[in-house]
Amino acid sequence: MSEPLGRFAQQRPQRVRVQAPQDASLNIPATRPEQSAENFYVRQLIRSQLRLAVAVAAGLLIMLVGISAILAFWPVVSQIMLFNIPLPWWILGVGIYPLIIIAGMLYNRTAARNERRYRSISR
Secondary structure: OOOOOOHHHHHOOOOOOOOOOOOOOOOOOOOOOOOOHHHHHHHHHHHHHHHHHHHHHHHHHHHHHHHHHHHHHOHHHHHOEEOOEEHHHHHHHHHHHHHHHHHHHHHHHHHHHHHHHHHHHHO
16 A cells, blocks of 8 residues: 655655765875964963973872871871870871962962963064
8 A cells, every 4th residue: 555645755856876986086185284383382381381280280199198198007197296186187287288388389480481481482
């Protein structure tokens, strides 16, 4: 039992398959568009800032893991008391913050130096 074709189906043209000949070759140039010097230096600035951020973050992480490992594997340290507060609390609660502030200041100074270098080159 075949259904009658609707009026839109009768008006629609038949599909035609279009393809390139078998012996045709596709020549796409393999060269990349040339980058301007400004794009190159911006990419270098971004990379140097990323390297700096990763280095500072890794340094802080190593420092925190190292201090935690010392406190965990050397139980004598946890028995030392200063003003009736255990030494690990002093180290983790008070001693870490100056190190984080110093790392932030060094990061900020080095990031500003990287940007000054970029500005001097880009002029």
